[in-house]
Amino acid sequence: MRRFPYFFRAGDEPENDARTNVRESDLFIHQSKHKGAQMDDQLQMSLFEQPDGSHQVVLSLPTGHYSMNSEQLSAVIDGMVQNRIRMIPAIPMDAPPIPNMQNVAESPPMRWAYDEMNDRAALVIRHPGHGWVGYAIPIPTIEELIAGLQNIVDVRNSQRQRPN
Structure with a gap:
């Protein structure tokens, strides 16, 4: 995973260099190991602020860009969770060490x-x-x-x- 300390403003394309330091956003880079895939296949996620203050995520794949609002992204996450439930190996029963735990919700x-x-x-x-x-x-x-x-x-x- 690579960390980019910026997110794009509404109207900027992911390839553009226009940035704002409003908050950090992660861009995930995935290297596919599937047969027939190139090692440079990438999945990038960019967060855009819209003029009304809401946000939109753009997923960039080698095959194109996919723009989603918060409800659409939640539906994708739900679908991914449902698929992860069926995957083998399952998520380990042993919890990670608490000091190293990620995705912790405060109170x-x-x-x-x-x-x-x-x-x-x-x-x-x-x-x-x-x-x-x-x-x-x-x-x-x-x-x-x-x-x-x-x-x-x-x-x-x-x-x-x-x-x-």
Whole structure:
């Protein structure tokens, strides 16, 4: 992955050099290893600010450019997620080390409810890029979660009570 510390203004083509430092945007470069593909095949993603303040993403492939608003991009992300669910190898069950975790949402809004019909909890957590992600959690797992979170609170409180 290459990082470009700029995004393009509305009306600028990705090849142009007109830039603004409003915020950082990643341009992803993918090198295909599929049979028949060239190693220089690229996927680039550019973020454009529109005159009304909204944003548009342009995906650039060797075959052309594809422009999407936020709703269209969310639909593409959802489709990619559905395909990733079916891919092998699956996402590992072991979580990455927490200090190195990426895509962390700071203090996300969440909602929960008891699903009486299936005797489980329904939990949805909002990620600013992934949207609302839902979970159906069995009651024994909820009990483990409560105990684990309470342990975090207890450790934090004991650390704050100690004199320095």
